Amino acid sequence: MNDSYLDKIASIPGRVRRERPLIHHITNMVVMNDTANITLFIGASPVMAHAAEEVAEMVSMARALVLNIGTLTPGLVDAMLVAGKRANELGVPVVLDPVGAGATRLRTDSARRLLTGLKIDILRGNAAEISILGGRDAEVKGVDAAGIRGNAAEIARDVAREYGLVVAITGKRDFVSDGNKIAVVDNGHALMGNLTGTGCMSTSIVAAFAAVERDYMLAAAGALALFGVAGELAAEKSSLPGSFKTAIFDEVYNMNEDTLRARARVQVFEASEADRL
Structure with a gap:
């Protein structure tokens, strides 16, 4: 990877900590506490405001908006649309996490409704969720990816083109x-897959980075690299899931520019090279 790209990635956490942007979440109740904490530990400020009556006012104070359909209801999706439209009016970046898209009609239809009804800036999900939203076949088991047809890099490229946004597909790579x-990010550890909510937490870090960095591809790649490096460092301290979770929180909190620059493994390719990635 070109050193200047790595330098740009490594500089983002310091900017987040200096600016402490407010990140408005309308999100998954299963991991709401964890996503609030990871937002704090990266240096941003979380707010979890879901009521349709207040979301437009709240997002007006925010620097980024997270929409996560992990525990969706029709009313919650309506609130997301209200918040998202206000964010679009204000130029606040919107990050959508389409948890479980493809598992049920409600999830798939709700994710598509948000994608078509709002200007989404970053779409962060697993390969199956993104594949389904791109009109491809995939298998989803509950809220987890069970299989896709094709290449994840090609799916990311094609869905980015279809919707005019940045796509971030998370998995082993x-x-x-x-x-x-x-951008291909090769950081992370297998233990991260044993924790509920690591995908949702990565979405929160992506939003915090997007709040201070308007190159959204750089912001998303940098956020995923940081979270992956934190997972690698946490695994050096613990191989058990409970203590690993605590350790990954600590490593996100402790992450500095030098560590991120030294350990981030990110390569950038032309879109035409997707079929070989």
């Missing part, structure tokens, strides 16, 4: 694309 280029 992470793929981030704006439709023109693809």
